[in-house]
Amino acid sequence: xxxxxxxxxxxxxxxxxxxxxxxxxxxxxxxxxxxxxxxxxxxxxxxxxxxxxxxxxxxxxxxxxxxxxxxxxxxxxxxxxxxxxxxxxxxxxxxxxxxxxxxxxxxxxxxxxxxxxxxxxxxxxxxxxxxxxxxxxxxxxxxxxxxxxxxxxxxxxxxxxxxxxxxxxxxxxxxxxxxxxxxxxxxxxxxxxxxxxxxxxx
Numbered sequence: 001x002x003x004x005x006x007x008x009x010x011x012x013x014x015x016x017x018x019x020x021x022x023x024x025x026x027x028x029x030x031x032x033x034x035x036x037x038x039x040x041x042x043x044x045x046x047x048x049x050x051x052x053x054x055x056x057x058x059x060x061x062x063x064x065x066x067x068x069x070x071x072x073x074x075x076x077x078x079x080x081x082x083x084x085x086x087x088x089x090x091x092x093x094x095x096x097x098x099x100x101x102x103x104x105x106x107x108x109x110x111x112x113x114x115x116x117x118x119x120x121x122x123x124x125x126x127x128x129x130x131x132x133x134x135x136x137x138x139x140x141x142x143x144x145x146x147x148x149x150x151x152x153x154x155x156x157x158x159x160x161x162x163x164x165x166x167x168x169x170x171x172x173x174x175x176x177x178x179x180x181x182x183x184x185x186x187x188x189x190x191x192x193x194x195x196x197x198x199x200x201x202x
Contacts, residue, residue: 050080051145052188055109056181057102057152058089065182072185079192085109095154103157106149115144116165118156119184121174123167128201131168131187132194150184153177 060066076082087105090098110116115138126134138146148168149160153176161167175183193200 050139051083052076052080053083053085053109053114053145053147054150054181054184055085055087055106055147056150056177057087057106058177059086060178060181062178065178068182069185072182072189075189076185076192079189079196082188089152098152099154099157100159102152103159106156106160107163110147110149110163111145113144114147115142116147116149116163117168118149118161118164118166119151119170119180120156120161120164120167121169121172123169125169125171128187128190129194132191135188135191136195148184150177150180 060069073082073084087102087109090101092098135146138144149156149164151160170180170183170187190201192198
């Protein structure tokens with residue numbers, strides 16, 4: 001029995017023309033960009049769809065930290081919409097009460113649909129590449145805004161921890177929470193350069 005040519009099935013041709021080829025073109029021009037003469041995956045073109053919120057407690061007092069934070073904010077800007085929300089640090093003698101008051105302000109700045117990641121010493125440890133994959137996978141498969149929360153020197157209240165979707169630990173070492181803000185932004189920038197195949201991470 002003579003085999004029929006695939007041309008005998010016109011729906012295959014029409015599917016290729018009107019579905020497969022347009023889909024390939026959309027992916028090619030939307031999620032890739034040309035770097036060093038090569039077409040590579042990138043979400044930089046979709047920066048308007050990528051929002052990262054960082055809720056922090058307290059103001060930065062040291063000038064060198066302010067300079068460093070502003071530098072990383074500038075570097076992050078081409079890749080995503082970054083919003084840093086500062087919460088007033090409560091500094092009474094009652095640390096438990098302080099955390100409760102700070103928690104109210106933190107939770108007021110978290111939307112119901114946000115995916116919340118709290119920075120906690122006992123959280124999950126990820127290396128830089130794993131953090132990049134975490135962020136990349138989130139924005140490929142979820143429309144929820146990533147909201148990171150960095151507590152005060154007293155940490156975070158249990159109510160904030162209950163709202164957390166994921167607990168992230170940068171280290172078992174203890175860092176000043178103001179310094180942690182700059183270190184955190186550096187890691188976000190590093191993750192975004194890894195995702196976008198930029199020459200920064202080694």
